[in-house]
Amino acid sequence: KQExxxxxxxxxxxxxxxxxxxxxxxxxxxxxxxxxxxDPGKGLTSLLLIQSSQREQTSGRLNASLxxxxxxxxxxxxxxxxGDSATYLCAVRRGNAGNMLTFGGGTRLMVKP
Amino acid sequence: DAGVIQSxxxxxxxxxxxxxxxxxxxxGHNSLFWYRQTMMRGLELLIxxxxxxxIDDSGMPEDRFSAKMPNxxxxxxxxxxxxxxxxxxxxxxxxxTNNQPQHFGDGTRLSIL
Numbered sequence: 001k002q003e004x005x006x007x008x009x010x011x012x013x014x015x016x017x018x019x020x021x022x023x024x025x026x027x028x029x030x031x032x033x034x035x036x037x038x039d040p041g042k043g044l045t046s047l048l049l050i051q052s053s054q055r056e057q058t059s060g061r062l063n064a065s066l067x068x069x070x071x072x073x074x075x076x077x078x079x080x081x082x083g084d085s086a087t088y089l090c091a092v093r094r095g096n097a098g099n100m101l102t103f104g105g106g107t108r109l110m111v112k113p
Numbered sequence: 114d115a116g117v118i119q120s121x122x123x124x125x126x127x128x129x130x131x132x133x134x135x136x137x138x139x140x141g142h143n144s145l146f147w148y149r150q151t152m153m154r155g156l157e158l159l160i161x162x163x164x165x166x167x168i169d170d171s172g173m174p175e176d177r178f179s180a181k182m183p184n185x186x187x188x189x190x191x192x193x194x195x196x197x198x199x200x201x202x203x204x205x206x207x208x209x210t211n212n213q214p215q216h217f218g219d220g221t222r223l224s225i226l
Contacts, residue, residue: 043217099144103156
């Protein structure tokens, strides 16, 4: 059974700092990995999707990397801003079971002005 | 693009009552997912439809839960009878293909008293 873990569960940083969020998964037979952002009282917004054959994806100040063999992914946020404050979740799509995702518990990020 | 639309946004009811949650996926999306989010268990997949057909309902917790998708633009998740432990935020998500991110609605916050 696939298990996805995100460490740390919560993180507080001053504005402007570069930071890294971690995601690990137990079964390397994944199809893709996605990073989502969740604001309080809202649904999830997809940030980046990395296919299993890719090593990284970039969007603006965000960069996500994937090391399938070691079961790890990182989300790098450059020059953090207070507006980046949210919960960040990673999810892996199971390689052999349709389009279903297994989610990590999330990292709650607070960027202080 | 109106996004995934869920109703109601909030529902408070007494235990034993029937609860029906509704979802309208993004037009053109052929996969629909129901998730449940709680502090204790995080985000869990309940059921997954592809082209209106239930593909995997292994996440549905009990026979009290049922889901239908009568057409491509509408799905319901029903709980009958409801119990306090069903209190959670229920999300609906949709997508087009396996390589595209899932788009989430804003969720229904359900409280069973």
